[in-house]
Amino acid sequence: MCGIVGYIGRRDATPVLIQGLKRLEYRGYDSFGIATVGSAIEVYKKMGRISDGEAGVVGLHGCTGIGHTRWATHGEPSDINAHPHTDCTERIAVVHNGVIENYSELKRQLQARGHTFRSETDTEVIVHLIEERYDGDLLAAVNATLPLLEGSYAILAIAEDTQRIVAARDASPLVLGVGDAEIFAASDMTPLLEYTERVIYLEDGDVADITSDRLNIFHGGRKVERPVELISWCVEDTRKGGFAHYMLKEIFEQPQSFYETIRAGIEDHVQQMVTEAGEITLVACGTSYHTALIFKYLAEALCNVPVRVEMGSEFKYFTPPLHGLVIAVSQSGETADTIAALKMAKARNCPTLAITNVMGSTVTRVADKTLIMRAGPEIGVAATKSYTAQLAALMQILNVRREGAFDDILSHAHLAISEVLLREIKEAVNLCSKAEHVFFVGRGAFYPVSMEGALKMKEISYVHAEGYAAGELKHGPFALLTEETPVVAICTPGPTYSVMASNIKEMKARKAPVIGLGVEGDKELAEIVDIFIPIPNTHLLVQVLTASVALQLLAYHTACALQRDVDKPRNLAKSVTVE
Ligand code: GLU
Numbered sequence: 064m065c066g067i068v069g070y071i072g073r074r075d076a077t078p079v080l081i082q083g084l085k086r087l088e089y090r091g092y093d094s095f096g097i098a099t100v101g102s103a104i105e106v107y108k109k110m111g112r113i114s115d116g117e118a119g120v121v122g123l124h125g126c127t128g129i130g131h132t133r134w135a136t137h138g139e140p141s142d143i144n145a146h147p148h149t150d151c152t153e154r155i156a157v158v159h160n161g162v163i164e165n166y167s168e169l170k171r172q173l174q175a176r177g178h179t180f181r182s183e184t185d186t187e188v189i190v191h192l193i194e195e196r197y198d199g200d201l202l203a204a205v206n207a208t209l210p211l212l213e214g215s216y217a218i219l220a221i222a223e224d225t226q227r228i229v230a231a232r233d234a235s236p237l238v239l240g241v242g243d244a245e246i247f248a249a250s251d252m253t254p255l256l257e258y259t260e261r262v263i264y265l266e267d268g269d270v271a272d273i274t275s276d277r278l279n280i281f282h283g284g285r286k287v288e289r290p291v292e293l294i295s296w297c298v299e300d301t302r303k304g305g306f307a308h309y310m311l312k313e314i315f316e317q318p319q320s321f322y323e324t325i326r327a328g329i330e331d332h333v334q335q336m337v338t339e340a341g342e343i344t345l346v347a348c349g350t351s352y353h354t355a356l357i358f359k360y361l362a363e364a365l366c367n368v369p370v371r372v373e374m375g376s377e378f379k380y381f382t383p384p385l386h387g388l389v390i391a392v393s394q395s396g397e398t399a400d401t402i403a404a405l406k407m408a409k410a411r412n413c414p415t416l417a418i419t420n421v422m423g424s425t426v427t428r429v430a431d432k433t434l435i436m437r438a439g440p441e442i443g444v445a446a447t448k449s450y451t452a453q454l455a456a457l458m459q460i461l462n463v464r465r466e467g468a469f470d471d472i473l474s475h476a477h478l479a480i481s482e483v484l485l486r487e488i489k490e491a492v493n494l495c496s497k498a499e500h501v502f503f504v505g506r507g508a509f510y511p512v513s514m515e516g517a518l519k520m521k522e523i524s525y526v527h528a529e530g531y532a533a534g535e536l537k538h539g540p541f542a543l544l545t546e547e548t549p550v551v552a553i554c555t556p557g558p559t560y561s562v563m564a565s566n567i568k569e570m571k572a573r574k575a576p577v578i579g580l581g582v583e584g585d586k587e588l589a590e591i592v593d594i595f596i597p598i599p600n601t602h603l604l605v606q607v608l609t610a611s612v613a614l615q616l617l618a619y620h621t622a623c624a625l626q627r628d629v630d631k632p633r634n635l636a637k638s639v640t641v642e
């Protein structure tokens with residue numbers, strides 16, 4: 064959600080900033096802008112996509128600059144509200160990710176002292192506060208401003224006549240890239256990949272004073288050392304590689320990312336933590352919430368351990384009594400609600416584990432221990448390979464608790480995923496792309512799989528979809544079933560097979576066309592549904608994966624048929640870094 068980039072060094076800053084912002088586009092944004100230190104502070108900002116507005120940046124000069132993609136929280140998306148924001152004298156420019164919660168009070172005070180505001184954003188108070196405290200020392204002015212701010216921020220500030228960037232973070236992500244006589248700053252590592260593999264993850268409360276050849280980091284007014292870490296991702300991972308969309312590429316990368324996550328295993332100290340847990344609570348949002356629910360069904364059935372799943376956004380305000388291990392699941396590691404929940408679990412002395420795709424991200428810093436999934440960079444806004452990699456990480460926890468009982472199954476699961484990638488689903492796509500509403504239903508672990516299938520469908524195709532526990536449909540939603548309301552039903556062998564088959568017949572009796580997902584060779588199911596999508600006849604753990612991948616493909620091709628912007632769905636952001 065929103066992106067920040069900064070550059071200081073020997074290159075012309077503008078192309079580096081624009082390229083960096085493009086790399087961050089996947090996070091979601093509504094407007095963009097950059098500011099450089101040329102002969103004065105030079106600013107260009109524009110509503111809309113970078114590719115539509117970037118021609119306007121040609122007049123900007125200088126080797127020091129900051130850039131921003133905005134995801135509006137205060138003030139509508141517009142040219143004026145886009146960042147960077149400048150002070151009254153236009154000597155200082157700031158970009159900001161996050162929310163300044165006490166901005167209206169600060170704004171009133173600043174206006175009373177004669178400051179003129181141009182935008183409706185909360186961010187603008189920051190630059191006016193810095194202006195009041197600036198006497199040529201930007202670091203001192205930023206340091207004097209930060210204690211006045213309540214809320215969350217990652218900030219980059221520049222001022223005229225000084226080749227330096229001052230960066231600060233609190234509860235919003237910010238990473239520095241260390242090059243050869245040049246330094247980069249960004250919300251995540253993707254803009255840095257083509258320039259350097261050496262990164263420094265700033266901690267909450269850090270302030271960095273950056274020139275091209277010197278980097279000083281302060282915390283609580285004291286100079287601190289932060290380790291330089293090496294990134295394992297490479298720039299090729301962030302390219303589309305011949306696929307029509309990042310999402311399709313990422314769907315096809317799943318056999319590999321699943322396998323890599325399994326192959327990486329679980330470190331001994333994490334194994335010990337998950338084995339000792341008498342109860343497990345997972346906190347997560349969105350797609351990660353669905354993987355957590357799948358884990359609950361699997362863990363309770365296969366490992367006999369009680370599992371509770373909480374939404375990050377609810378947990379903070381309605382915290383349940385907590386016992387045992389708390390696991391936070393977040394693809395980006397920056398999900399604000401999940402981080403808040405994690406902090407509360409720590410405050411209650413629960414052992415905490417983070418499952419994330421991004422080493423060095425905030426959850427890895429907050430949790431006691433981390434289990435990294437190996438999905439590599441995921442650029443498509445809709446989670447696909449990070450979802451299956453999360454399942455890989457969570458299934459390893461089951462495997463550890465069952466002393467390796469699933470070793471064989473998990474190390475071959477990628478083969479079944481590869482098979483499903485080749486399924487012919489045109490007929491099902493045709494049906495869904497003509498529908499206004501689609502239901503997804505399943506039982507047990509396939510219930511959250513259905514919820515995820517519905518989420519994928521609505522987020523990228525904008526077709527309204529609901530994921531339901533199959534038995535619940537008759538307690539209300541049946542009223543909506545017509546010949547124009549397809550139902551995607553997952554029905555695999557097991558204790559609920561025959562009740563699922565009855566549910567499907569009930570839906571058919573209400574004239575709903577049914578797309579059935581079942582195991583290869585299931586003639587009985589193939590006969591009762593309108594369209595049959597086979598998945599390999601394997602272990603439950605693998606069926607959960609293959610059914611999910613089939614539903615990703617259904618959502619993807621439906622979105623393409625409806626000519627949606629698959630990689631950048633409207634109104635959505637990749638990593639949701641505000642509450
Ligand atoms: N709250 C700020 C605004 O609305 C920053 C939003 C963002 O993080 O992009 O301008």
